[in-house]
Amino acid sequence: MSTCEESDARAALKRSVMTRVPPLLNDLYQFSMAYAYWRADRHREPAVFELFFRDNPFGGGFSLFAGLNDCLVFLKNFAFSDQDVEYLRSVLPANTDPDFFSYLKELDCSSVSVSAVPEGSVVFARVPLLEVSGPLAVVQLLETSLLCLVNYASLVCSNAARFRLAAGPRCRLIEMGLRRAQGPDGGLTASRYTFVGGFDLTSNALAGRLYGIPVAGTMAHSYVTSFSSLAEVWPKTLTPSGGGSGIDFISLVKGRLSAVCQLLGSKAELIREGELAAFMSFAIAYPHNFLPVIDSYSVSCSGLVCFCAVALALCDLKYQPLGVRLDSGDLCRQSLEVRRVFKECSKQFSVPQFESLIIVGTNSISEQSLAELNKKDNEIDVIGVGTHLVTCTRQPSLGCVYKLIEVRGRPRMKFSEDPEKSTLPGRKSVYRLLDTDGHPQMDLICLSEEPVPTAGVSLNCYPLVTETSLQSITPAQVTSLRLDVFTCGQIMYPISSASESREQAQNSLQMLLPRHKKLQEPHNYTVAVSERLNSLVSDIRRGNSKDNNFLLLN
Amino acid sequence: MSTCEESDARAALKRSVMTRVPPLLNDLYQFSMAYAYWRADRHREPAVFELFFRDNPFGGGFSLFAGLNDCLVFLKNFAFSDQDVEYLRSVLPANTDPDFFSYLKELDCSSVSVSAVPEGSVVFARVPLLEVSGPLAVVQLLETSLLCLVNYASLVCSNAARFRLAAGPRCRLIEMGLRRAQGPDGGLTASRYTFVGGFDLTSNALAGRLYGIPVAGTMAHSYVTSFSSLAEVWPKTLTPSGGGSGIDFISLVKGRLSAVCQLLGSKAELIREGELAAFMSFAIAYPHNFLPVIDSYSVSCSGLVCFCAVALALCDLKYQPLGVRLDSGDLCRQSLEVRRVFKECSKQFSVPQFESLIIVGTNSISEQSLAELNKKDNEIDVIGVGTHLVTCTRQPSLGCVYKLIEVRGRPRMKFSEDPEKSTLPGRKSVYRLLDTDGHPQMDLICLSEEPVPTAGVSLNCYPLVTETSLQSITPAQVTSLRLDVFTCGQIMYPISSASESREQAQNSLQMLLPRHKKLQEPHNYTVAVSERLNSLVSDIRRGNSKDNNFLLLN
Incomplete structure (x- = not known):
């Protein structure tokens, strides 16, 4: 992107994120722990955390990683205000050492570094997506915000990718969930990351402005039901597309309506006057963008008939109507009926453009209903x-x-009462092993001091989750999955625009083999650990490591 | 609340909401419609919208209404920035009349009025919760934001109320969902409205600061696993609660540990040194607030033993340890085991305070698991x-x-292809009919011009959803459910603090009969329409109303 676009994108990101993620938006226990570290003079000890998820969402075979841009901007701006610190003073125990609060006031992320999977990458369960290193107290304080920024962004992005797969490549997808999201910012985040995941458009105007996502939307039922009579249509004339004097649009439509009724065998007495008035009025306001919702009363008895009449009148004036929206009932069946009528009109009235009118469907669509819809004729x-x-x-x-x-x-490790809640100890490198065609074959987690696997050379590893037996693999290509994105307080990775992230996500998905992208019962993608990492885990479990040892009472 | 508190609460609300809900955070089609109204010179026509939901959430018998405060502040501050308008100019069709954008720049809610159910009220499906009146184009533009502000707030508040009911009144509830919410503001909204719904505490520090919600939290597993050796404990001494010189805390704990091991038959060689060090260090930092998480390795072999040793040492120095947190495994079983050990210690070491140590449980708790847990011994x-x-x-x-x-x-009405998506036409009054003890019996929706129902006088009505037959009821008391909360641009209703809203919600729930509060298969609460409203619906459906008439082609 151009420098100007880049700075716009950055500014938008900063503006939106800075107001959203003050570091006090944090679990209190992070501060409790930070003080305990500080009190024990351990707060500056170098520490490393990893961020990952334990299962691919939606019973699927993959996920998309998103939220990195927000994390970077958050880290860059991490600082407590005086009011934040005074609030913390009021909620931490009264005997907390006051010097701790001076320490908090000066905290920033200038000693923090992060390596991460690029925004929009296909990722898998248990692979460490972020590695955050820095002073123990600081990296501890980052936990909640980083999780909050990655969790939903990645989830909704992955969900969008599944809707995209369910819809097939032909259908265009509009996100319109703002009113049902977890409040305003939930809605904004959803618009941004569903676009990254593969949606084409959003109804959310602010997301359009901030992230450059294409926006769409025409009318709601309320617009239709706000009209009750043709007397409300104003202005009553429309100038033809090529110019000239205004034509009496109401008479033109009425003429067309009689013809349409005759063609379709519609009963004029079942047509809602308000609906016809609404469509006329909208067509006069948007002669180039006419796409009304046609099910406010009855699609076949009124909405579709009115649309055809108004759209034909627009064609008479050399405008190109766009199409219709269906918002209730059986969308497949109705779309077939609507298309049939469009084709009849096209033939009868010699308006070939009627064949390619757009039909938009919106009615509590889920991934499942979308997949079913895609299987049927529609x-x-x-x-x-x-x-x-x-x-x-x-x-x-x-x-x-x-x-x-x-x-x-x-290396540190958590065991817990639930084995699946155990963690993988030690600092790691993550490699994606590719087959000869560049398709991801396996993600391999090694200790960072291990040599990089070599293409064409066999290596042994232990797959996680599925099996525990040793497996051998010879990668055709080896890529490092993570990049250094934040080093000692500086962002080292270009903050990508929504459309750049979308391109990255779609390319990454494109390379994933279809068997891993199946929405139902996908083939498991293998995530494995190196022999050395596997040994370290065993040693620590057995208490053979000097680093997670049992107590020797003396 | 005091004036000072009130202004603080207001300031907090304004700060948080104003940055969150710019009016451009809106579906594009609202602007498309607004222009079409403006173009037809209908934008100033007086119009009325209603906000409601169609089914009580979670298969329950009630909901809590929340989000009103945010709506009021949003309305009060509703205005487009020049950048917003320029953005809209760039996405609306090129031939949009430029005067429309001047109109947008001057828009505000000074001609808008709202009547609403009070924040935190028990409400039911299909009852209009907000009635918004004002110029057609303006009230249309408010749709998405008002829905966005009410939808999630009411949902999560209702969810919290159900968790409260599932937990029973004794158990204290902490909300700690920030990291799993729909981004930062989703988390903040969740903290605020789960408190209103009946939670006692939040882990979210910013929610504590902004809304005055009590905050809680001690330590995560990472704190425990960050320690590997007793050498990391620093300072190594702790001053007794009553004062005096520092005592060698490590030796004190070690002595207590031997005694605990002997009492419980624990094997010293299974105790994790790092866990013991972590607990000691935390106790030294927080001698009055010692409540560690005890399942980082094994509760019975290490965590519980270490806790008892450190807590006994604190008691020796006249501090009162608080308790433990369990974060994995079977919480009921473990809590019984932990309590048994506390009682044994209490008896053996003459520390009666051990009997009342707090046990905190956190492990992917759902409403169902909470209800099950509440049924078992724990x-x-x-x-x-x-x-x-x-x-x-x-x-x-x-x-x-x-x-x-x-x-x-x-009156206006939408029919649609799905009968349940139909709306109730006309401006209405909503009454809550109470029995002699003040318990809500029925919500009655009347046309606003109808007389107020009279206590003690029988009336006829048509229940919605459940039946359609005429029903007769004699209310003991009649209350108006909605209040005028916003009149011609002015907030007429006190912006309530989180704890005031919580009190309102808990009082409102208290008055609801238990049969409507059952979590499974609740008894349906009746929502009914007056005979006149029922007639209006029938008239419009049949096309007998002059206001939704069929077209008479002439």
Whole structure:
């Protein structure tokens, strides 16, 4: 993108994120721990955390990673205000050392570094997506905000990718979930990351302005029902597209309506006058952009008939009507009926443009209903999705976690009462092993001091989750999955625009083999650990490591 | 509340909401419609919209209404910036009349009025919660923002109320969902409205600062796993609560540990040195607030043993330890085991305060698991809930809608292809009919011109949803459900603090009969329409009304 666009994108990001993520938007226990570290003079000890999720969402075979831009801007601007610190003073125990609050006032992320998977990458469960290193107290304080910024962004982005797969490549997808999101910023985040995940448009005007996402939208039922009579149509004339004097639009439409009724066998007495008036008025306001919602009363008895009459009148004046929206009932069946009528009109009235009118469908679309719809015959060109997309009904949380893996160069590990809640200790490198065609074959997690795997050379590893037995693989190509994105307080990675992130996500998805992208019962993608990492885990479990040792009472 | 508190609360609300809800955070089609109204010179026509939801969430019998404060502040501050308008100019069709953008620049809500159910009230499906009246174009433009502000707030508040009911009154509830919410503001909204719904505490520090919600939190597993050796404990001494010189805390704990191991038959060689060090260090930092998480390795083999040793050492120095947190495994079983050990210690070491140590449980708690837990024997005093609370897993959207009911004094109605998507036309009054004890019995929706129902006088009505037959009821008391909260641009209703809203919600819930509060298969609460409203609907459906008439082609 151009420098100007880049600075615009950055400014937009900064503006939106800075007001949204003050570092006090944090779990109190992070401050409790930070003080305990400070009190024990451990706050400056070098520590490393990892961010990952434990299962691919929606029963799927993959996820998309998103939220990195927000994380970087958050880290760059991390600082407590005096009011924040005074508030913390009021809620931490009274005997907390006052010097701790002076320490908080001076905190920033200038000693923090992050390596991360690029925004918009296909990722898998248990792969560390972010590695955050820096002073123990500071990196601890970052946990909640980083999780908050990655969790929903990645979840809704992955959900959008599944809707995209369910819809097939032909259908255009509009996100329109603002009113059903978790408040204003939930809605903004949803618009941004569903676009990254593969949606084409949003109804959210602010998302359009801030992130450059194409916006769309014509009318709601309220517009239609606000009209009751043709007397409300004003102005009553419309100038032809090529210019000239205004034509009496009402008479023109009425003439067309009689012809349409005759063609379709419609009963004029079942046509709602208000609906016809609404369509006329909208056509006069938007002669180049006529796309009304046609089910406020009855599609076949009134809405569709009125549309055809008004659209034909527009054609008479050399305007090109756009299409219709269906917002209730059986969308497939109705779209077939609507297309049939468009084709009849096209033939009868010699308006070939009627064949390619757009049919938009919006009616509580879920991933499942979209997949079913896509299997049936239908004539829907554009689908609008709200609630199920932005709330991620099937699984409304990704469950990312942020776990300590190293302190002062020593690997750390959590066991817990639930084995699946255990963590992988030590600082790591993550490699994506590709086949000869560049398709991802396996993600391999190694200790960072291990040599980089070599293309064409066999290596042994232990797949996570699925099996525990040793497996051998010879990668055709080896890529490093993470990049250094933030180094000692500086952003080292270009803040990408929404459309750049979208391109990255779609390319990344394109390279993933179809068997991993199946919406139902996908083939498991292998995530494995190196032999050395596997040994370290075993050693620590057995208490054989000097770093998670058992107590020797003396 | 005091004036000072009130102005603080207002300031906090304004600060948070004003930055969150610019009026451009809106569906584009609202602007498309606004222009079409403006173009037809209908934008100033008096119009009325209603906001309601169609089904009580979570299969329940009630909901809580929340988000009103945010709506009022949003309305008060409604104005487009020059950049907003320039953006709109760039996305609306090129031939849009430029005067429309001048009109947008001057828009505000000074001609808008709202009547609403008070914040925190128990409400039911299909009852109009907000009635918004004003110039057609303006009230149309408010739709998305009002829905966005009410939908999630009411949903998460209702969800919290259900968790409260599932937990029973004894157990204290902490909200800790920030990291799993729909981004930063989703998290903030969740903290605020789960408190209103009946939670006692939040982990979210910013929610504490902005809304005065009590905050809580001690330590995560990362704190425990960051320690590997007793050498990391610093300072190594602790001054007794009553004062005096520092005591060697490590030796004191070690002595207590031997005694605890002997009492419990624990094997010293299974105790994690890092866990013991973490607890000691935390106790030294927070001698009055010691409440560690005890399942980083193994509760029975290490965590509980270490806790008892450190807590006994604190008691030796006349400090009162607080308790423990369990974050994995079977919480009921473990809490019983932990309580048993506390009682044994209390007896063996003569520390009666051990009997009343707090046990906190946190492990992916859902409404269902909470209800099950509450049925079993357990010793849990405090429950922390995150993901399932804030994402409302069971039903992540309330589905509020905003429908046009009147234009220029004429009732408007939408039919649609789905009968349940139909709306109730006309401007209305809503009454809550109470029994002699003040328990809500029925919500009655009348046309606003109808007389107020009289206590003790029988009236006829048509229940919605459940039946359609005429029903007769004699209310003992009649209350008006909605208040005038915003009149011609002015807020007429005190912006309530979170704790005031919480009190209102808990009082409102208290008055609701238990049969409507059952979490499973609740008894339906009746919402009915007056005979006159029922007649109006029938007339419009049949096309007998002059206000939704069929077309008479001439």
